[in-house]
Amino acid sequence: MFTKMKSPLPSFTQCIGLVLRSYCMMLCMEGKFKTLVVFRRDRLARRVEDLIDIKNFFKNHDIKIIYSNYFNIK
Structure with missing residues (x-):
């Protein structure tokens, strides 16, 4: 029998997420945008801890977060 071992390395999806977040943070610090629209929290x-950190980061850079749970696609 083979058992699935946990890898100490992040998955590809996690790596892409880290790159995108880093890029977003860099654009934020450069003042490239002032509003972030997110579909859901x-x-x-x-x-929750990550959400608080992210919200504080954006608040310190005067960036507004808008949550939109409704999409009107026609």
């Missing part, structure tokens, strides 16, 4: 961060 859990799309921004899964853990």
Whole structure:
């Protein structure tokens, strides 16, 4: 029998997420945008601690976060 071993390395999806977040933070610090629109809160961060950190980061850079649970696609 084979058992699935936990890898100490992040998955490809996690790596892409880190790159995108780093790029977003860099654009934020450069003042490239002032508003972030997120479909739902859990799309921004899964853990409450991460959400608080992200919100504080954006607040310190005067960036407004808008949550939109409704999409009107026609």
